[in-house]
Amino acid sequence: MMHIGNLPFIVAMLLVILGLYALLFKRNLIKMVIGVSLVETGVNLFLVTLGYRAEGIAPIYTHAPTAVSQVLPTPQALTLTSIVIGLATTALLLSFAVLVYRHYGTLDVTKIKELRG
Amino acid sequence: MIAETIIQVVTLLLIVLGGALAVWFKDLLSSIIALAGASLLVALEFYILQAPDVAIAEAGIGAALTMAIYVVALRRTRRKEKE
Amino acid sequence: MNNQMSVIVRTITRITYGLTIVFGFYVIMHGHLTPGGGFQGGAVVASAFALLLVAFGTAGLKGKLNHHLLQTLEEVGALAFLGLAFAGIGTAFFANLLANSGAVFGGAVPAGPNAGVLNSGGTLPFMNWAVGLKVMTGIASILIAMLIGLRKEAAE
Amino acid sequence: MNALTTHAPILIIATPLLGAFAAPLIGKLGWTVRTAFAGAIAALTGCFAGLLAATLYTGGGAPIVYVLGGRLPLPSGLAAPIRIMLEVDGLSAFMALITALVAVVAVLYSVSYWKERSGGALYDSLLFLLIAGVFGLVLTGDMFNFFVFLEITSVAACGLIGFRTWRKRSSEAAFKVMALYTLSGLFVLLAVGLLYGQYGGLNIAYLATNLGGTMVDRVALALLIAGLAMKAGAVPMHMWAPEAYGEAPAPVSMVLVANSQASLYALFRVLFTLYGQSLSAAAVGWILIVLALLTIFVGVTMALVQKDLKRLIAFGAVSQIGYMLLAVGVGFAVLATRPDFGLTAITGGIFHMINDVACIGLLFLAAGAAIRASGSRDLHSMGGLAHSLKGTTVLFAVGAFALAGVPPFNGFASKLLIYESTFQLSPVLAVIAVLASIVLLAVFVRAFQAVFLGPRLIARPEPVPWPMVASMVVLAAVVIGFGLFPGFFIDKIVTPAANALWSGQGDYIRAVMGG
Amino acid sequence: MKRAVLAAVFLFVAAFLLLAAAQMRPFGSPASALMDDYFLANAQAEVAANNVVTAVVFDYRGFDTLGEATVLFAAVVGVLAVFRKLREDER
Numbered sequence: 001m002m003h004i005g006n007l008p009f010i011v012a013m014l015l016v017i018l019g020l021y022a023l024l025f026k027r028n029l030i031k032m033v034i035g036v037s038l039v040e041t042g043v044n045l046f047l048v049t050l051g052y053r054a055e056g057i058a059p060i061y062t063h064a065p066t067a068v069s070q071v072l073p074t075p076q077a078l079t080l081t082s083i084v085i086g087l088a089t090t091a092l093l094l095s096f097a098v099l100v101y102r103h104y105g106t107l108d109v110t111k112i113k114e115l116r117g
Numbered sequence: 118m119i120a121e122t123i124i125q126v127v128t129l130l131l132i133v134l135g136g137a138l139a140v141w142f143k144d145l146l147s148s149i150i151a152l153a154g155a156s157l158l159v160a161l162e163f164y165i166l167q168a169p170d171v172a173i174a175e176a177g178i179g180a181a182l183t184m185a186i187y188v189v190a191l192r193r194t195r196r197k198e199k200e
Numbered sequence: 201m202n203n204q205m206s207v208i209v210r211t212i213t214r215i216t217y218g219l220t221i222v223f224g225f226y227v228i229m230h231g232h233l234t235p236g237g238g239f240q241g242g243a244v245v246a247s248a249f250a251l252l253l254v255a256f257g258t259a260g261l262k263g264k265l266n267h268h269l270l271q272t273l274e275e276v277g278a279l280a281f282l283g284l285a286f287a288g289i290g291t292a293f294f295a296n297l298l299a300n301s302g303a304v305f306g307g308a309v310p311a312g313p314n315a316g317v318l319n320s321g322g323t324l325p326f327m328n329w330a331v332g333l334k335v336m337t338g339i340a341s342i343l344i345a346m347l348i349g350l351r352k353e354a355a356e
Numbered sequence: 357m358n359a360l361t362t363h364a365p366i367l368i369i370a371t372p373l374l375g376a377f378a379a380p381l382i383g384k385l386g387w388t389v390r391t392a393f394a395g396a397i398a399a400l401t402g403c404f405a406g407l408l409a410a411t412l413y414t415g416g417g418a419p420i421v422y423v424l425g426g427r428l429p430l431p432s433g434l435a436a437p438i439r440i441m442l443e444v445d446g447l448s449a450f451m452a453l454i455t456a457l458v459a460v461v462a463v464l465y466s467v468s469y470w471k472e473r474s475g476g477a478l479y480d481s482l483l484f485l486l487i488a489g490v491f492g493l494v495l496t497g498d499m500f501n502f503f504v505f506l507e508i509t510s511v512a513a514c515g516l517i518g519f520r521t522w523r524k525r526s527s528e529a530a531f532k533v534m535a536l537y538t539l540s541g542l543f544v545l546l547a548v549g550l551l552y553g554q555y556g557g558l559n560i561a562y563l564a565t566n567l568g569g570t571m572v573d574r575v576a577l578a579l580l581i582a583g584l585a586m587k588a589g590a591v592p593m594h595m596w597a598p599e600a601y602g603e604a605p606a607p608v609s610m611v612l613v614a615n616s617q618a619s620l621y622a623l624f625r626v627l628f629t630l631y632g633q634s635l636s637a638a639a640v641g642w643i644l645i646v647l648a649l650l651t652i653f654v655g656v657t658m659a660l661v662q663k664d665l666k667r668l669i670a671f672g673a674v675s676q677i678g679y680m681l682l683a684v685g686v687g688f689a690v691l692a693t694r695p696d697f698g699l700t701a702i703t704g705g706i707f708h709m710i711n712d713v714a715c716i717g718l719l720f721l722a723a724g725a726a727i728r729a730s731g732s733r734d735l736h737s738m739g740g741l742a743h744s745l746k747g748t749t750v751l752f753a754v755g756a757f758a759l760a761g762v763p764p765f766n767g768f769a770s771k772l773l774i775y776e777s778t779f780q781l782s783p784v785l786a787v788i789a790v791l792a793s794i795v796l797l798a799v800f801v802r803a804f805q806a807v808f809l810g811p812r813l814i815a816r817p818e819p820v821p822w823p824m825v826a827s828m829v830v831l832a833a834v835v836i837g838f839g840l841f842p843g844f845f846i847d848k849i850v851t852p853a854a855n856a857l858w859s860g861q862g863d864y865i866r867a868v869m870g871g
Numbered sequence: 872m873k874r875a876v877l878a879a880v881f882l883f884v885a886a887f888l889l890l891a892a893a894q895m896r897p898f899g900s901p902a903s904a905l906m907d908d909y910f911l912a913n914a915q916a917e918v919a920a921n922n923v924v925t926a927v928v929f930d931y932r933g934f935d936t937l938g939e940a941t942v943l944f945a946a947v948v949g950v951l952a953v954f955r956k957l958r959e960d961e962r
Contacts, residue, residue, distance in 0.1 A: 004126060008162075009892035011129040015155075016546070017885045018136045023539065024881055025874075030145055030187070030194065032535060034152055037183065038136050039542050043549065044175070045132070045159055048168050050553040051907070054899035058167040059911060059923035061309075062233045062316040070923075071167045072907035073914075075552070077927040078500055079163075079171045081939040082545060084239055084335070085507050087178050087186075088946035089538045091342050092511055094190040095953045096518055096531035098346070101194045103524045112528060169235035170924045173227070177243035182339055185250040189346045232920040237928065271380060271951065278377040278944050282370065285937060293366040294425035294933040296918055309919050320919040327929045327936075334940055338947045349954025373941060380948070424934045436905040440934045474961060478952040485945045492938070504938035511942055515949030522961050546888075553895055556903030566903075575891040 008049040015042030029097040029107045033090060040086035044079050051075030125165050132158045145195070149187045156180035213255040220248035228332040232321035238328040242335025249340045253347065270341040277334030284323050284330060298322035364408040365422040365442040368452060369491050371401045372459070376484035383477025391467050394480050398463035401487070405456035409449040409849070417852045419445040419860075419867040421497070437559040437868055443497030445864055446852030447706070451494035451621050453849065454710050457834065458614040458717065459487045461827045462607040465721055468821035469607060469728070479519060479605075485512035486611055493618040497868070499548045500558045502622065506544060506587070509615050510537035516608045517600050529599035536586060536596045543583030547576040561868035564630050564861065577635065580626050581643075587619040589677050591650040597677075598658070601670035606724025607827075609666070610717035613673055617709050620677065624684055628691070628857045629864050641689025648685050649788055651678030656792045659799045664733050665726070668803055669719045672759055672796060676712045680705045682789065683774045686781050687858065697777040703854040704773025707846060711758070711766040711838060718755035718831040722748050725824055726807055729817035735803060740812035748820055749808045751828045756804055758835045760797035766835050769842035 015038055022035030051072035057064060059073040097107065104112050135155030142148040156179040163172040224244035231237030288295030298305055309320045360367075375397035382393045412420055422442040444452070462483065470476050489512055492505035514537065518530030552558055554573070555566045567573055589597035597616070601609045627640065655675025662668040683705025690698040725748045730738050742749040758765035761772075771793060779786035838845055856864070896902045914926040928936050 004122060004898070006893055006895060006898050007126065007129060008166075008898050009895050010889060011133055013888045013892040014133050015136050016542075016888060018133075018140050020881060020884065022140045023535065024877055026140075028145070029531065030190065031140075031148065033187075034139055034148055036535060036538050037152060038139060038155075039539070041136075041156060041159055041179065043542055043545050044171075044179075045162065046546065047549050047552075048163055048166055048171055049898060050549060051168070051901070052166045052899050053901060053904075056167055058169050058235070060169070060233075060235060061313050061915060061921040061923070064313040070911055072556075072901060072904055073910050073923040073927045074558075074907050074932070075549075076168045076171050076924045077932055077935070078552075079168070080174050080237075080239055080924070080928055081500075081504065081935050083171070083174050083178050084939050085504070085942045087183055087339070088511060088942045089507070089534065090183055091186050091346075092514060092946045092949045092953075093531065093534050093538070094186055095346060095950045096514070096527055096534060098190050098193060098349075099518065099521060099527040099953055100531055103527055107194055116525065116528070168924075170237065170240070170922070173236055173240040174243065177240055177247055181247045182243055182250060185247070185254075185343065186346070189343060232922050232925050234922065235924075237922075237925050271947070274944070274947060275377055275381050278940060279374075281937060281940055282374060282377060285933065286370070288425065289363060289366075292423055292425055292427065293363070293370070294930070294937075296425065296930050309915050309921055311915050314921065316921050320921075321925075322919055322930075324918065324920055324925060324929045327933070328925070331936070331940055335943065338943050342947055342950045345951050345954045373937075376941075377944065425930060434905065434909060436903075436909075438906050438909050439931055472958075474958045475952050475955045478948050478955065481948050482945065482952065485941065485948070488941070500932075501935055501938065504935050504942070507942050508938060508945060511945040511949060515945060515952055518949075519952055520961075521953055521955075522957055550891060550895070554902055556901060557906055571894045572891060575887060575894075578887070 008052075009046065012042045012046035012049060015039070015045060018042075027109045029100060029109065030094070033093045033097060036093065037086065037090055040082070044082055044086070047075045047079045047082065121165070125162070128158055128162050128165065132162065145191060146188075149184060149191070152187075153180045153184040156183070210255045213251050217248045217252055220251070221245050224248065224336070228328050229325070230318070231328040232324045233316040233318065238331030239335055241328070242332040243339070245332070245336040246339040249336070250343055253343055270337045270344065274334055274337040274341060277330050277337065280330040281327060281334065284327050287323070296322040296324070361407060361411050363422070364404050364411065365420065365444055365495055366424070368401060368404045368408060369488055369495065371397055371404060372484040372488035372491065376481045376488060379481040379484060380477045383480065387471065387476070390477060390480065394463050394484075395467070397484065398460050401491075402456045402460045405452045408444060409453050412444060412446065412449045413848065413852060417446055417855070419443055419864055421867050435869075436557050436562055440501050441497040441559060441868060442495045443561070443864065443867065444495055445860055446856035447621065447624070448494050450706065450710070450849055450853035451618060452491060454617065454713055455487065455490045455494065455614055457710075458611055458713060461717065461721075461830055462487075462611050464823050464830075465607040465724075465827040467823040469605065469724065469824060475519070479516070482512045482515045482519070483608065483611070486516065486608075486615065490611070490615050490618045494621055497560050498558050499551065499560060499563065503541060503545050503548055506541050509618070510534065510541055513537070513600070513608075513612060513615060517604045519605065520603075523603065526603045529603040533596045533600045536593065540583040540586040543579045543586070547579035547583070550576040550579070559868060560625070560630055561865045564632065564865050565869060567631060569635055574635070577626070577631060581623065584619050584623040584626065585647065588616045588623065589674055590647050590681060591654050594651060594654060594674050597674050598667050598670035601673055601720070602664065602667040606720050606727075609670070609720040610713070613716050614713050616677060617680070617713060620680055620709075624857055627688055629861050632861045638689050638692065641685050641687075641691070644681055644685030644688060645785065648678045648682035649785070651675065651681060652789065652792045656795050656799070659796065663735050665723050665735055665738070665803065665807060666720070666733060668735070668799065669716065669723055672719070672799070673712075673716045675792065675796060676708070676716060676759070679771065679774055679789065680708050680712070682778065682785070683708065684857075686778055686785075690781065691858075695780075697780040699854060699858045700773055701777035702857050703846065703850055704770050704777060706853045706857075707773065707842075707850045708770035711770045711835070714831050714834040714838070715755045715758035715765070715767055718751060718828060718835060719759065721824070721828050721831065722752035722755060725820045725828070726752070729820060730814045732814075735806040737813060738807045739810045739814075740808070741814065741817060742808040743812050744817050745820060747825055748828070751832050752808065753804060754832050754835055756800035758839065760800055761793045762797065764839045766838035766842070769839060
């Protein structure tokens with residue numbers, strides 16, 4: 001197998017960084033939520049890459065070929081948990097964004113600050 | 118083996134591209150679609166990394182349902198990032 | 201935005217949503233054997249539901265499903281999951297008391313790769329069902345609450 | 357050991373969870389049933405927490421381990437725990453007591469506070485979720501499980517902060533706080549991932565035995581400190597805290613203070629138990645001290661300029677987080693050399709936690725009663741409430757003096773310990789801490805005078821119902837009791853907690869890993 | 872000014888994360904798999920499940936799953952609370 005080094009780790013971190021960028025520098029509330037989603041996706045990808053074992057197969061015995069190593073199950077379980085948590089937080093964040101829009105008529109953070117007075 | 122590696126590298130690069138597009142687009146709907154695309158590619162990457170359980174969850178929850186919730190939220194807010 | 205999409209979308213939805221729901225239930229049922237489980241299956245069923253909402257709007261669902269019923273079902277799922285965890289408290293919270301016991305889903309599985317025995321896993325299949333119920337109804341009620349809340353606002 | 361004692365750690369978490377899951381169903385049966393149910397759940401939770409603490413303190417202080425779905429010892433010769441464990445040492449039990457106090461008081465206060473509002477059952481459900489989450493945070497012995505509970509508290513807390521959906525600022529605050537909480541949670545998760553990737557385990561005790569001083573460990577530590585300090589409301593990420601405390605309903609503000617303290621507890625746990633002496637302690641200790649001083653300074657100065665009563669108290673709460681951080685930072689800075697005053701500092705910091713939650717909670721509840729009675733939150737338009745709300749006036753005064761560290765109230769007892777020990781490390785630090793306290797006293801005297809004294813501005817304020825008064829009296833009793841007999845409480849409950857940090861790392865690890 | 876500070880912090884964090892990723896043990900070779908090998912070896916005997924991930928999710932780490940279900944429950948209750956019907960005097 002060709003050596004790809006730590007590329008998967010780096011890609012996961014790049015997703016986290018992109019998400020942080022959107023969260024810190026974008027002014028639109030929904031864009032900020034997209035940033036949070038990107039950070040979540042990056043962390044999930046990071047967790048799964050941690051559990052990969054070179055030449056391993058999925059940790060499921062049903063119809064599995066014999067005598068090969070299997071990848072680690074725990075990070076997959078953790079990722080399942082964190083995906084659902086991500087959905088829950090995204091839903092709540094978007095609900096609040098809609099609520100803010102209803103009150104202020106805008107999604108722009110700077111305009112909200114002005115309107116608040 | 119070489120083919121698999123190439124697929125994996127391309128997938129990883131496309132994931133970063135999808136994420137960057139999601140941040141870059143000014144139109145929020147395009148942004149959300151880019152995010153969902155990145156999520157689907159991440160699901161593919163999970164499959165390549167021998168995590169079919171997580172791949173199904175990411176495709177179903179991370180891409181489809183998250184996008185549905187985003188679209189619902191967009192309906193009554195603005196579609197453009199700046200107006 | 202128009203609530204009702206074109207005829208094509210509605211026709212495709214009519215054909216596919218039943219299949220999607222059946223597939224979701226299959227994924228929940230076989231969670232302890234094949235990839236999938238309560239969360240994934242619940243998500244699949246919920247996405248069929250989201251498809252229905254997109255195609256027919258919330259008006260089409262009136263009478264069939266309202267979010268009070270969904271909320272109640274979700275609480276039932278959550279309580280069932282907590283109850284299953286409590287059931288093992290003879291040993292410890294979350295102990296799998298049905299595995300290898302010979303009762304429902306209490307069959308043993310052979311070691312190593314095999315074709316899979318549906319009647320195994322102990323409390324796992326029950327937990328899969330509880331979580332599946334919880335996830336599908338929970339996500340569906342999030343979607344409905346957001347849509348109905350929005351419609352009320354539009355009417356004002 | 358009977359079954360109830362054995363299972364106490366999980367029952368503490370499971371009971372409020374049951375309450376949360378069942379509350380919307382029970383809510384359909386009407387207000388009386390709902391209230392009775394909430395009260396029963398809160399009382400049961402309190403009993404279990406008391407039982408757990410009593411078991412631990414009478415058992416000589418050795419950590420209690422509860423394995424979910426299994427039993428100790430570890431399976432045949434395996435050097436890694438495989439199941440999730442709850443691990444309760446002196447500090448966890450102490451935090452559980454704080455949470456139980458807050459939970460019972462908050463539920464009691466909410467009974468009438470939320471009677472004539474919409475969505476009461478949803479409110480109950482979210483409150484129990486928040487309480488269960490805080491209990492989980494302080495009892496768990498597993499890093500990923502900790503993250504899960506962090507998210508439970510985040511989601512439930514933000515649901516409560518945004519609960520008054522008709523208020524413009526509530527929705528805005530809820531969004532902001534949720535984004536920050538999620539970010540802090542993801543930092544923690546990233547750190548957990550890094551540690552798992554290096555050592556293949558998630559149990560705190562297991563990780564503590566394996567941690568070295570590698571680069572990745574340090575990155576993980578930095579992420580953990582950043583995430584947890586953010587959630588505790590320390591400078592520089594403190595801006596969410598006044599928004600959250602200010603916009604949440606009064607009892608929830610109090611629970612949120614306990615929630616911040618739970619994050620602080622986790623920070624201490626990470627520093628002392630997880631990393632211990634495997635890193636150069638002094639440098640990290642000094643970073644904490646600087647953060648703490650900044651937090652105290654910002655909290656006190658911002659409180660000076662507030663016109664909104666709840667925000668004023670909120671900034672007071674931010675400054676108190678700084679005192680705890682200061683004390684434990686001092687303790688951590690000298691952990692390697694172990695002079696006597698290190699333990700004193702930690703004792704002061706830990707003791708200040710319960711004092712802080714009691715007097716800040718009392719202030720929030722009294723302010724909630726005053727705001728409910730007058731229908732205003734503005735200091736300048738409240739005036740003269742002492743004429744009609746005599747009880748609330750006295751209770752607010754008790755809370756304010758205790759917070760500012762005036763004897764004989766409890767704030768004085770713990771702050772004295774902090775001053776003494778900080779002085780021995782560096783007199784300048786102690787002077788700053790004392791000055792900040794004096795300014796804080798001025799702030800609260802001004803607020804008290806504006807709200808309660810002076811001419812009567814509100815013609816007929818609403819009377820305060822008895823459950824609200826009763827819950828405030830409970831907190832006032834804690835404030836006065838701990839102030840009058842500090843020695844007794846320090847001996848009984850604070851010293852075991854401080855020892856758990858100062859010298860308990862070995863015990864904590866042995867309880868799980870054996871040997 | 873504020874934006875410049877923010878940008879500096881952001882760049883610092885980004886560099887930090889990339890450094891951590893580069894310093895990790897090589898991709899595809901876990902440093903320690905004591906816990907996971909135990910799951911792989913014993914899940915079939917102890918939990919009677921062929922899918923080890925499900926065995927971990929619902930048995931070995933079932934408490935996490937309960938917590939996760941709780942987070943989803945909290946989010947649902949939160950969303951329902953946000954969009955609930957208000958009383959007249961609350962608007």
